Amino acid sequence: MKSNKQQENAFLKVYDKHADDIYRHCFFRLFHEELAKEYMQEAFLRCWQVISEKEVKNIRALVYKIANNLIIDYSRKQKEESLEKRMESGWEPSEFGKKEMENSVDAQYLLEISKQIPEEFRSVLLMRYVDGLKPKEIAEILGEDTNLISVRIHRGKSALKKLVAMICILLILV
Amino acid sequence: MKKFIQNAKKIRLSPKDKQNFRLVLENQIAENRSVSVRKTFSFRQTLHRGADLFNITFNLKKYMFVNLFLALIVVLGGGTAFAAENSLPGDALYPVKVHVNENVRSLAAVGLENQTEWDIERGERRLEEAAQLAKRGELSDKVKSQLSEQVEKGLDKAEKSIARLQEKGNPQAAVAISNTLQAKLQAGAALLINLGLSQDDAATSTREALDLLAHVRNLTDQATEVSENAESEAVVEANTKPEVSVRNRKDLAERKFEKVLKLLEENKEDMDADVYLKAETQLSNIQETLTNANIKLEAQQYREAFSLYGSVNNMLERLQAYVKIHLRSHLGIHIPDLPFKLRPDRGDDDDNTSTSTTSTLHTTREHDEDEDEDDDHEVSTTTQLRIRVQEKSDERRNDDDNEGGRLKIRVKEKNDNEKFEIQVRGEL
Structure with a gap:
């Protein structure tokens, strides 16, 4: 068994490595920068609470699971908001994030596509292709069957490709 | 879509935010430090490639190095590097295969287990090259020795790594790696056997292939021993x-x-x-x-x-x-x-589904009562060996081909000092 010190180091190591992943995941689910930060922080804090009380084999999966549950709770509490309203309240990525992209057109391109992807596909696509999680890990996080996740990833990928193609055509035409 | 993913990855926390919140977490941890917690976190490394944190860390690092490997191929000229992969000793691109491609892959193999697997694969590549050359009729004595040496080198490295894994308290990984080693050597040997059987016996290359086969078989025996040792250690750990x-x-x-x-x-x-x-x-x-x-x-x-x-x-x-x-x-x-x-198990659902062998040995010694006292003691020994083989089904018992096995019995008797030796060898 690990000592407390080793546990702490392990947990902080997960934070160092995956804080960005969790933040990004929250951002693309909530489309709100400040909320995303808040939920990321809450997820890690709650994860630490769990670790301090019982054995956890996969800290990363646990953080994702907690973040996912927090987001679901938030979504249930909130009423549907229009995209314009979201934009007003901080929908766009931070200036830091924007600077990282080649230009503002890329940022706009990313957001246009992201908002069009159905929620059920968005989270699994992000976890699979951006965060690098395997279908089995995603299934564990979301509490669903691995096969179902694989199917969802496959369908999401098809939907995304179609979206990308459509938006490319639209951008060319415009 | 690639661009979508690339841009998505750029969404992240600012360094300042990340650092600030880390301080918050450290603070929280410090507050909890006085609370008695169960030490339940385990970093036991296994080849369980599921959601274990450490393995994810390995996989992420390997992913980065695989990208480096691919980038190097692009720099070298992708076609050259890929073409080199099919080259054999004596071909112009063979040095690229061994000194560039394989060295880059060595760099990409992060961690003891990955490095050991690569060492084994490297040895396997040499065996395949030998087989390919033998097929062409180009396996000279010199090349055979060089390839054979490299196979042996790979085996030595693998054995040391397996020992290190055992020392590190990871017998399961040691078992897995040693099984891989054994399997690949066996497969290499099978390839050479097939080659030897399918070609003209008089061909020099065939003889070289069969020489190499003998060497590989020795190495396989060695690997089997390593594998058995690793398995014993794993059993000890499993008992706990x-x-x-x-x-x-x-x-x-x-x-x-x-x-x-x-x-x-x-x-x-x-x-x-x-x-x-x-x-x-x-x-x-x-x-x-x-x-x-x-x-x-x-x-x-x-x-x-x-x-x-x-x-x-x-x-x-x-x-x-x-x-x-x-x-x-x-x-x-x-x-x-x-x-x-x-x-x-095949056949009917008979409860008696196993094959068992029992043997009983009766030895009697008789002394001739009429023998002259001055004569050396002459003793006759009668040995009876009863063997009963119980087979699992009538079908097998009636099998004239007797594919079940064979039993050889050799009885060697020594009358000196009333000692005798009996050897029974059987195979089922």
Whole structure:
């Protein structure tokens, strides 16, 4: 068994490595920068609470699971908001994030596509292709069957490709 | 879509935010420090490639280095590097294969287990090259010695790494690696056997191939010994936590099974029909054994389940090695049958489903009462050996081909000091 010190180091190591992943995941689910930060922080804090009380084999999966549950709770509490309203309240990525992209057109391109992807596909696509999680890990996080996740990833990928193609055509035409 | 993913990855926290919140977390941890917590976190490294944190860390690092490897190929000229992969000793691109491609792959192999697997694969590549050259009739004595030396080098490195894994308290990983080593050497030997049998006996290259085969067989015996030692260590560890150890092996077996199944399905068209059929049949048999192991696990017969899962892993590793070497070398190969104990029961549902052998030995010594006192003692010894073999079904008992096995008995009697020696050798 690990000592407390080793546990702490392990947990902080997960934070160092995956804080960005969790933040990004929250951002693309909530489309709100400040909320995303808040939920990321809450997820890690709650994860630490769990670790301090019982054995956890996969800290990363646990953080994702907690973040996912927090987001679901938030979504249930909130009423549907229009995209314009979201934009007003901080929908766009931070200036830091924007600077990282080649230009503002890329940022706009990313957001246009992201908002069009159905929620059920968005989270699994992000976890699979951006965060690098395997279908089995995603299934564990979301509490669903691995096969179902694989199917969802496959369908999401098809939907995304179609979206990308459509938006490319639209951008060319415009 | 690639661009979408690339841009998505750029969404992240600012360094300042990240650092600030880390301080918050450290603070929280410090507050909790006084609370008595159960030390339950385990970094036990296994080949469980599921959601274990450490393995994810390895995979992420490997992913980065694989990208580096690909980038280097682009720099070198992708075509050159890829073409070099099929080159053999004596070809112009062979130095690129060995000194560039393989060295880059060495760099990409992060961690002791990955590095060991690569060392083993490197040795396997040399064996395949030898087989290819022998097929062409170009396996000279010199090249044979060089390749053979490199195979041996790979084996030495693998053995040291396996020992280190055991010292690090990771016997399961040591078992897995040693099984891989054994399987690949066996597959290499099978390739050479097939080559030796299919070519003209008079061909020099065939003789070189058979020489190499003898050397590989020695190395295989060595690898078998290493594998058995590793397995013993793993058993000792398993005794301390039986259920966990068994379940880990089960997961490994199931993952490996899926991998081999996928390998066969995806490469059916590229395999010789007879090799594919044999592989498919064997995989089916292994699946039955896996099912038996699962039954043992459910019945909490952990020792039996542990052994069965270990055997399944071993056989899958072997089958995979044979199929892969066949696919890569485009040479025929004979996949040997499974060991008898792993062949699933066939025939009726008779309770008497096993074959047992019992033997009893009666020895009588008789002294001749009429012998002259001055004569040397002459003693006659009569030895009776009764053997009963109970077979599992009438069908087998009536099998004229007697494929069940053979029994050789050699009795050697020495009358000196009333000692005698009896050797019984049997195979079922």
